[in-house]
């Protein structure tokens with residue numbers, strides 16, 4: 034099976050060509066409740082290893098066929114940082130990628146290993162998962178291999194965020210009744226505040242999960258996002274937008290809502306009913322609401338919010 038897939042288009046990352054570093058079977062140091070792949074015991078190491086030369090040959094062929102690529106995304110049926118030749122592979126990709134960005138999607142579990150830490154610094158963009166901040170919830174949701182501790186992961190992400198020069202994204206996936214309690218959110222907030230990142234994507238289950246667990250509705254996700262300190266650059270990513278029930282908002286409610294948590298156009302489409310969307314447009318025309326960009330995603334926030342931050 035080829036280790037290259039795509040191109041796929043994502044609004045967050047652009048047109049991406051994917052490299053799967055475990056294309057024949059799932060090899061992961063987690064066994065997350067919500068994984069889209071079948072359940073499998075968490076492993077300490079990869080057992081089936083694709084040769085670097087095979088990946089590079091496939092990649093060169095794919096790049097010749099699809100020249101209009103924004104990003105080469107390194108991922109896996111499992112955890113890509115478990116691939117033992119990742120450092121060499123990134124160096125080789127750098128030699129042929131031209132202006133294309135490199136991105137890795139990681140569960141963060143190996144970031145405390147000095148080799149992995151140094152290798153990830155070579156990427157243009159890094160996306161790290163952090164689903165929990167307490168040991169109990171971490172073990173329940175991510176079901177890690179023995180010896181992986183959430184306190185060490187949080188410490189490594191924080192350290193990495195202060196030296197990494199590229200774009201850093203964090204991702205939290207919420208599972209109903211598992212990591213959405215007030216105490217877990219408070220613990221996550223404490224972990225996130227010292228981390229320097231471009232965006233924190235929060236989402237929920239939107240594909241059949243490995244185990245019998247449920248996702249949150251868009252409204253639940255939105256309410257949960259409001260519990261985090263507004264300084265955190267949180268963005269709701271969820272296909273559950275489509276199932277949301279729009280509500281009526283007055284001008285003042287629109288401004289207060291956006292002040293608490295800037296929203297994207299998709300969020301507004303999902304949350305506001307027809308008349309509220311008209312009111313939102315009027316506020317935008319009167320420049321009481323302005324656009325801000327956070328790593329390819331446009332958000333809307335009251336001008337007052339920007340002025341307040343500028344005057345601090």
Ligand code: SF4
Pocket residue numbers: 061062063064065067068069070109110111112140
């Ligand atoms: S880290 Fe990703 S691949 Fe591994 S078990 Fe969790 S969701 Fe699945």
